[in-house]
Amino acid sequence: MSDILSHNETEQDIYLRYKRKRRLKYKTNTIYLVLGLTIIGYFINWVCDRPSVFLRYPTLALEKLATLGAVGDANGGLMGPPIAIASAILTFLAFFIQYLANWEQKHQFNLSLDLQRRQYKEDKYNKFLEDEKQQKEAHRERIESRFFELIKLHKENVNEIYLSNDLSGRRCFNSMFYEFKSVFDIIIEVKKNMEKQMGIKLKNVDATSMAYNIFFFGIGYNSEKLYESSFNDDELKIFNKKNIDPNSFQFECVKEKLETYKNEVQSLLEKTNSLNKKRSNWPIHFRYKPYDGHANWLGHYYRHLFQTARYILMDKILDLQEKRQYLRTLRAQLSNFEQLLLFYNAYSWFQEEWDQLFTTYRFIKNIPLELADVGIHPNIFYEKEMISLYLKNGKQMLFEGQGDISKLVHQRNYVIIPLKPLMKPEQLSANLKNISTLKILGE
Secondary structure, eight states: OTOOOOOOOOOHHHHHHHHHHHHHHHHHHHHHHHHHHHHHHHHHHOOOOOTTHHHHTTTTTTHHHHHOOOHHHHHHHHHHHHHHHHHHHHHHHHHHHHHHHHHHHHHHHHHHHHHHHHHHHHHHHHHHHHHHHHHHHHHHHHHHHHHHHHHHHHHHHHHEEEEEEEEGGGHHHHHHHHHHHHHHHHHHHHHHHHHHHHTTTOOOOHHHHHHHHHHHHHHHHHHTTTTGGGGGHOOOOOOOOGOOGGGGGGGHHHHHHHHHHHHHHHHHHTTOOOOOOHHHHHSOOOOOOOOOHHHHHHHHOOOHHHHHHHHHTOSSSSOOHHHHHHHHHHHTTSOOHHHHHHHHHHHHHHHHHHHHHHHOTTTTTTTTTTTTOOOHHHHHHHHHHHHHHHHTTTTTTTTTOOOHHHHHHHHTOOOOOOOOOOOOOOHHHHTTTSSSSSSOOOO
């Protein structure tokens, strides 16, 4: 709407502008009038002076005038042209005065028209602002209504999660996290045993992603098809003995250990108060059948959670602070263990998709960092973003439990360099001198 109001003149400014024009016009017209009257006076004086010409020449005999025609004819011939010229000038002045009157009337009309146009533009602009405000308010109402409907569906998804008769709803995330952690611990144990006994180095094992795949899909013929192809050679060796020489490794691989625990728990659930001796050897005391996969519950849960967050994130009307407020409300629906599993879900499969939500909007701010020790730690994985937020926004925290990181900032030698659009390479190099690790933020 920048074309609606092209300038910031007020009605008073417009009036004063036309008043100055009119004053200048009056001065010009006065000059013309004085000049015209001077010319007329000159011609009148010239006409009246014509008879004296005859008196200035005494040699001109009166009798000779008879030969030249009547005195009246002579006088008329002498005075006719000046009178005609004077008449023409007076006629011109009459038309000119009428022109000035018309000009004044025209400019008064233009002044009134200009003021009306400006008032129309102001009214149109104000109406546009009011309409835009109403549209934004209506949009926000639709956003809010839809958003809380999505939150309601999220709560229903949480309540539908079921592990056993005495374990359902939000409490399931506590048990699921410890199940995931137990898979990770078993992978690390098998990896160490295999390296020690077989004398090899298994360097290409991402135990966190590997554990989350097994935890999410479970152990079983059909389940293993969904993730086994994503394992590299080192990961396949510790997962299943079929990928190595069985005689070269005497211990159980990951799959065998998990199947053993799974079957023992299943037997215990079927026969109460039995297998108590074996129960003491389990990674955790399960109240449900573990390592059977949770894709049925968590797949739908995470898809809906991501779409709810993305619904707010991709909106073009809400500003940054409004989006943060809505996403805080969504984050408040997640327990600490939900945020833990969400981090490892994102780390394993969807790092890019969740990155902006985790850093810019601090969607897992309440993650319990003391429990997030399954492989990669959030403090390490998001170290640069954590320190950048600390430096740029007045020691603001990316994670609630990160504590004072001033010593870490000092150790890493992090700085913020506002990038100028036309900064030369040598200027940038000078700024980077003696800095070992750098986070560059353009402003």
